[in-house]
Amino acid sequence: MASAPSFDKDQVCLWGSPGSGKTGFLGCLFNLGGGADGWVISPGGIEGTVAAQTLLDARRGLEEGTINPTPPRSSYEPLTFTLRRSDDGLKHSLPISLTDPAGEFSTDVVRLQGEGRAHLDLLVRGSGIVWLLNAERASDVEFTNLLKQLTLITQEAHSPRVNVPLALCLSRIDTLDEDDQVARREDPEEAVRDHLGPELYALFERIFPTRRCFAISSRGPEEGTINPIGVNDVLTWLWEQRQQRVRTARFQQIPKRLRGLTGIAVLVVVLFGVVSWGLPVILGFFRTDVVNVGNTEAVNVGPPPLGPQVAASVTLSPTSLTFASLDSTATLTATVEDAGGTVISDATVSWASPDEGLATVSSAGLVTSVATGSSTITATSGSASGSASVTVSPVASSVTLSPTSLKFAAFGAK
Ligand SMILES: Nc1nc2c(ncn2[C@@H]2O[C@H](COP(=O)(O)OP(=O)(O)O)[C@@H](O)[C@H]2O)c(=O)[nH]1
Numbered sequence: 218m219a220s221a222p223s224f225d226k227d228q229v230c231l232w233g234s235p236g237s238g239k240t241g242f243l244g245c246l247f248n249l250g251g252g253a254d255g256w257v258i259s260p261g262g263i264e265g266t267v268a269a270q271t272l273l274d275a276r277r278g279l280e281e282g283t284i285n286p287t288p289p290r291s292s293y294e295p296l297t298f299t300l301r302r303s304d305d306g307l308k309h310s311l312p313i314s315l316t317d318p319a320g321e322f323s324t325d326v327v328r329l330q331g332e333g334r335a336h337l338d339l340l341v342r343g344s345g346i347v348w349l350l351n352a353e354r355a356s357d358v359e360f361t362n363l364l365k366q367l368t369l370i371t372q373e374a375h376s377p378r379v380n381v382p383l384a385l386c387l388s389r390i391d392t393l394d395e396d397d398q399v400a401r402r403e404d405p406e407e408a409v410r411d412h413l414g415p416e417l418y419a420l421f422e423r424i425f426p427t428r429r430c431f432a433i434s435s436r437g438p439e440e441g442t443i444n445p446i447g448v449n450d451v452l453t454w455l456w457e458q459r460q461q462r463v464r465t466a467r468f469q470q471i472p473k474r475l476r477g478l479t480g481i482a483v484l485v486v487v488l489f490g491v492v493s494w495g496l497p498v499i500l501g502f503f504r505t506d507v508v509n510v511g512n513t514e515a516v517n518v519g520p521p522p523l524g525p526q527v528a529a530s531v532t533l534s535p536t537s538l539t540f541a542s543l544d545s546t547a548t549l550t551a552t553v554e555d556a557g558g559t560v561i562s563d564a565t566v567s568w569a570s571p572d573e574g575l576a577t578v579s580s581a582g583l584v585t586s587v588a589t590g591s592s593t594i595t596a597t598s599g600s601a602s603g604s605a606s607v608t609v610s611p612v613a614s615s616v617t618l619s620p621t622s623l624k625f626a627a628f629g630a631k
């Protein structure tokens with residue numbers, strides 16, 4: 218049997234404005250093992266002494282309520298450790314590599330574009346984001362700032378969608394009234410939408426299809442002690458996302474090895490279906506399937522994409538041209554699509570013919586046959602291109618004989 222594929226640690230990035238509780242989130246991880254379903258970091262699960270010291274410092278800061286701002290840097294050594302949880306005798310582990318950047322990167326987009334480029338990369342290519350929104354502060358949701366951050370993120374991803382799981386957390390909820398805390402915990406999505414406002418929330422929804430809202434407190438209700446609220450839920454969700462990723466990766470490995478076997482298995486199942494249930498059942502099966510696919514698709518359909526669209530493919534129509542005579546023309550049309558398959562209607566397309574002695578092409582895609590032979594015409598938009606084949610093979614339209622009459626003086630004469 219093939220061994221299970223190995224998967225790296227989850228690269229998770231904390232994000233949020235200064236004081237939103239990112240470092241506090243780190244600090245509470247050392248102290249999560251509350252109930253039977255709680256996540257814990259075993260001291261042996263921490264890689265490197267620096268990570269252990271950083272976690273301890275973060276924990277102390279949270280306990281004492283001291284403010285130790287994380288300094289802005291162009292790169293941070295991620296903290297690598299394994300969280301473990303056991304429930305009903307089953308042991309789960311979440312190997313994690315956590316980055317805790319300075320909050321300035323999320324409030325100063327100029328800085329984010331310069332010194333913080335590597336963080337942007339991590340945000341769009343990592344395996345999770347824990348984005349903290351300080352429940353106490355409305356300034357966290359300054360519209361233009363968040364809009365700029367989200368724009369930079371989609372630009373960095375070269376896509377209007379970012380497929381990194383996003384835990385959107387209303388943080389430090391212990392600072393709210395008891396009643397408010399209960400309400401936020403009961404409906405975290407409503408709490409986050411309420412905090413961000415409907416427009417910003419819709420943007421997050423559109424950009425991050427894999428997303429969950431949480432209402433958390435790293436410190437918990439009492440000053441001087443650490444009794445986190447809701448942090449276990451965040452970690453369990455990240456763990457679920459990881460499980461899903463691992464399953465998908467394993468599944469993708471199956472067809473390569475078992476392609477032949479899979480084909481035979483499908484054939485056997487289909488034949489069995491035909492024999493025992495007849496065609497109506499099979500057709501019914503396909504109908505259900507179509508409905509399911511439809512539902513799944515509907516979830517992913519969102520409003521139009523944000524930011525400039527980047528050409529990912531160019532398709533020519535028709536894909537081949539055949540000219541039966543020289544100096545005749547035909548028009549090719551190019552359809553440019555972005556990575557999400559959306560047509561870019563105003564894309565700039567340039568046309569090229571590698572062999573102008575055979576066929577020429579105008580800037581509008583008008584192809585003219587010049588000489589016999591075959592070649593290709595290419596249309597390029599940005600870094601994407603598509604081509605169509607061109608064949609010029611003139612067919613004779615009339616045959617003229619010369620001379621047009623012959624006279625013979627005798628049979629057998631030449
Ligand atoms: N009451 C309360 N204070 C917190 C919580 N998390 C962090 N803090 C405190 O808030 C301040 C700023 O938090 P910090 O984690 O450093 O924010 P960061 O800038 O996002 O890393 C510090 O004094 C922390 O001790 C929390 O859940 N509840």
Ligand SMILES: [Mg+2]
Pocket residue numbers: 239240241285286287317318319320
């Ligand atoms: Mg910090």
